[in-house]
Amino acid sequence: MTSINQPSWSLFEKIGFRFSFVYFFLFIAFQNNSTFPFWYDIFEIPLKWTREFIPWLGEHLFNLSEPVFIGMTGSGDTTYDFLVMFCIVCIALLCTLVWSVIDRKRDNYSKLYYWLTTGIRYYVGFMLINYGFSKVIQLQFPNPGPYRLIEPYGESSPMGLAWTFLGFSKGYNLFMGIAELLAGLLLFRRTMIFGAFLTLMTAMNIMAVNYFYDIPVKIVSTHLVIMTLFLLLPNIKRLTSFFFTDIKTKLKFIKRPHYKRSLKIAMNSLKGLLLGYVFIYGFIDTLDAQKLYGTKAPKPDLYGIYEVTDFVINGDTLTDYKNEKLWKSIAVQWEGSLQVRTFQASYPKYYGIEKDSLVENRLKFTRWGKQDESFYFNYKKIDSTGLDFNFIFKGDTIQGFTKRYDKDDFILNSRGFHWISEQAYNR
Structure with missing residues (x-):
């Protein structure tokens, strides 16, 4: 050099x-x-x-x-x-x-x-x-x-x-x-x-x-x-x-x-x-x-994805997917917040959530950016299979039932690694 x-x-x-x-x-x-x-x-x-x-x-x-x-x-x-x-x-x-x-x-x-x-x-x-x-x-x-x-x-x-x-x-x-x-x-x-x-x-x-x-x-x-x-x-x-x-x-x-x-x-x-x-x-x-x-951070109590299987308003079960009130899913990823997807809207709604110190299994929902849009959300965990909930919003009494999904229920996480593949698994 x-x-x-x-x-x-x-x-x-x-x-x-x-x-x-x-x-x-x-x-x-x-x-x-x-x-x-x-x-x-x-x-x-x-x-x-x-x-x-x-x-x-x-x-x-x-x-x-x-x-x-x-x-x-x-x-x-x-x-x-x-x-x-x-x-x-x-x-x-x-x-x-x-x-x-x-x-x-x-x-x-x-x-x-x-x-x-x-x-x-x-x-x-x-x-x-x-x-x-x-x-x-x-x-x-x-x-x-x-x-x-x-x-x-x-x-x-x-x-x-x-x-x-x-x-x-x-x-x-x-x-x-x-x-x-x-x-x-x-x-x-x-x-x-x-x-x-x-x-x-x-x-x-x-x-x-x-x-x-x-x-x-x-x-x-x-x-x-x-x-x-x-x-x-x-x-x-x-x-x-x-x-x-x-x-x-x-x-x-x-x-x-x-x-x-x-x-x-x-x-x-x-x-x-x-x-x-x-x-x-x-x-x-x-x-x-x-x-x-990161990955080792504590997970929220309701962490996971919940598909809404039934959504009932004032005693009537909604089946019209074009109804803007019909929820599609609930997802919880971070402490203090929650995501709700509806069938009609293109983008999800995000809510800040606070635990009610007086009533067990009760949360206060406040929509991000809309402080006047809030309600109390009562829920009951069904083992690891789902979540039942009810709340009152703008005069409507709403009740819902969900099915919980784990990460491995998605192909992205369950596919795994393969040395031998007779066909390309491209989905």
Whole structure:
């Protein structure tokens, strides 16, 4: 191997590095995605200023019709995020121009290049390690629950379809998780190139899924690919020669600048603490999260899917499927909420539910978004086979009987794995 340090860089290399340094630094700082430990505490003030400036920018520069929302939405591709990216690009261009004027005589930026690649390696590595743990433990993509199992394909969003596909298989989750955990190879200079090569394939797959299934993490996933390519850039020609010619080649490696022994010990100690935090604490934290809202989280008392077999209003059993009052199913997946599907409506109704402290087996239903639509729901569990219920709503006395379905009653969960298949089982 030969050193990556060069005595003199070309003008194009120096300008490209200046832009890359500012751009990647700002991206890591403002699109950190909880990658570095305690980052939001360390960077609290600049982030606070940004949350104040971006809405102003959207209103006064871009004349947006709606105020820029800065709260948590589950999306990483919000208007706020794209305006942040606009600012990052503008600042990077301006800094590159000023830097190029005042520092035009410098031969190279070998030391800064080392620290830039270190920041990128740790950013990409830590992020994929965090995501890798959430897949190995199957937290990010859970097995399809009651809501998904009774949702028609046509009603699911592309993102919902991807979550169902990816969450169905524990084995595939484990496979994806191991692939992402291999990004840990980026954290060591001697394995960085091999790690970047593997990570590029993983990151490109993540980016493709986000783009083609409309998953709102396109900004971050795209940058994971760009950053990995940046790490491989000095060896692109050598890798091309290795794969497509018979010319002998040697890979470049990143050489750490020379520092005093005490400083090296301090840096290695800090690295050890970071790695220990990310690997040990990250794994333990993911296990704890699994117990809070993952597969090992406590299930609600009525957890499951209940098909409504009879629905009686004021003593008359409804049989007309076009009647908007006729319930089709009840599903309970999370504590404190419940889903009701009717035959007439295309989409389900969701209710918040509260236990009545005075009356046993009685719940208060309140429809989401319609606080005035509430009623008391009395129920009786029939062993594990179903649920009988009754309630009064808008003057109607309603009684219902249900049949309970287990997850294994669905082909998706009961089909299993087969080495030998005489015919394709494609339903």
